[in-house]
Amino acid sequence: MTCATVFDTELPIVQAPMAGVQGSALAIAVCEAGGLGSLPCATLPPDALREELAAIRARTRGAFNVNFFCHVPPEPDARREAAWRERLAPYYREAGLDADATAGGPSRQPFDAASCEIVEAFRPPVVSFHFGLPAPDLLARVRGWGAKILSSATTVEEARWLEAHGVDAIIAQGLEAGGHRGHFLSDDLSLQAGTFALLPQIVRAVRVPVIAAGGIADARGVAAALALGAAAVQVGTAYLLCPEATTGAVHRAALCSDAARHTALTRLFSGRAARGIVNRLMRELGPLDAAAPAFPLASAALAPLRMHAEAHGSGDFSPLWAGQNASGCRAIAAAELTRQLAQGLA
Template identity: 75%
Template sequence: MDTLNRLLGIELPIIQAPMAGVQGHALATAVSNAGGLGSLPCAMLSVDTLRAELQAIRAATDRPYNVNFFCHTPPQPDAAREATWRAALASYYAELQLDPGDVPAGTGRAPFSAELAEVLEAFHPPVVSFHFGLPSPDLLARVKRWGARVLSSATTVEEAQWLEANGADAVIAQGLEAGGHRGMFLSDDLTGQMGTFALLPQVVAAVRVPVIAAGGIADAQGVRAALALGAAGVQVGTAYLCCPEATTSALHRAALQSDSARHTAVTNLFTGRPARGIVNRVMRELGPMSAAPPAFPLATAAVAPLRAQAERLGSTDFTPLWSGQNASGCQDMPAAQLTRALAGGAG
């Protein structure tokens, strides 16, 4: 615990998970000001928005914070697979009286790049984290040049060892319970994925860098259990989704605080890559994992109009309701208060 706190310059061994689409700088700075490590998800931000968010963070805190990026390789568009995907969604387009020809272009999620690194360089964020591995060695070296600590997610022991060997300063052991995208990058075989408390001690034994536990931890008792198994700190996401500083929609908040939050599944329907969310209509009807969606992140475009139209009608039938398996800690509580409550497990 003390090792991680010194490494990252934080008081409390609590990291707020970066959650694209449901938060901005307000949540990150609230957590950082409370003594934890607030995180800004950057994978869906334009260069100008990223710059504005970093300026807002600089104005709101002088504490360490984390900026998070994806490291996927953008796929080549596949016309046949796109046609298969649109055919799978055709009946929903008809039901909602939408024109399939209006599907927007664009992927919605971009990997870390030299252009983004240039924006970061002006701000020198103290912690930079990655999902789906690490960026190219030259980009990683550029980040480390200004003294940033580098974190990345591992979903297997092999991924943790790879991250350590390739420059990560700490490893996030992401258990299968975690909400949002699986950080898997060495294999796409879901049968190799483990729960947090099975994965964590194996990763701790396999690497020398500090290990951060993530997945299914929603209260001080969970934090205490993770630290007892060798974690140097804990990353929490779902519990922060109902904080007033989050931008989580009213529909998503309602789902998180309902009985339906107890039924989640890993699905590739919304983006083309496995991610955990609350089971909804499209997941039930198409099956959570399907061969139909195009590669990440291209699947997003055809789902977006369905989601927008359904949400206008008050429905979450096509909404990615990202959530971990334990939403019990998701309360309407200020982020600073939640951070301190979680850290009670580290005392």
């Protein structure tokens, strides 16, 4: 099974959707280069979602992917929020900030009827999901306009579950991948495996095409994944320095430094395990501190600290999302990077 069979692209390259560090420009550049560009939609309010989808439709004729989260929003827990703010209080005092301060920031919303209605008007050829799949009625609406459906699996069990629920392809997300883990059947991180251990197991376990993700940063990594049975690869971290990405200055500086070689899974920034470059907050609180509120509520109390630190050129309180292999990060056009990733493929 080839990538053209799955989503009708020239190259077997999927640009990973990366909320907070990209918009339509990166997706369009990858599409125009022959890959599958992706738009992260979980943090986009309705008007912004329409604008970004309209921009993609206007500027590319190729297939493109829109990505949504499928989490169940938690009930606010006042005690847990208070405990979290108490953990952060010394940092507020150090910065001279009001410990009860709040700051606006992008919320993370799951795919629902309202977002489905907006997206349906644009009929994107590919729709991908993270943290499982949406409700059956919403999934049926997506199928109704002919979209190919993708979702992430971090274990063989999740891959089998996704196949049983009718996805067209499965993204095998290895432990090396940057950003949020896509696990949805279990929160046990000891079940997570590296890409090149997970990929062949999933390929053997399912009949639908499999897309490899995590730690793939150059053409040799792409070729290795395809040799192990992947129909395509998904690459995220390598695109973070491209001019089309909206990666902030602090984040870009971290990716260009020795710090990028040390990443860890952390719940501190959102409440859910995600991989990022280790910074002061992760070192001092421990990356998996249980005090962090449930996803996505942990980010609210951190927002003032992040804004203050970044204004002073520091990423001490920022989610510096990155995978374990940042060696492919270069400040080159996304189209050129896409072509380089596919270099040497027949």
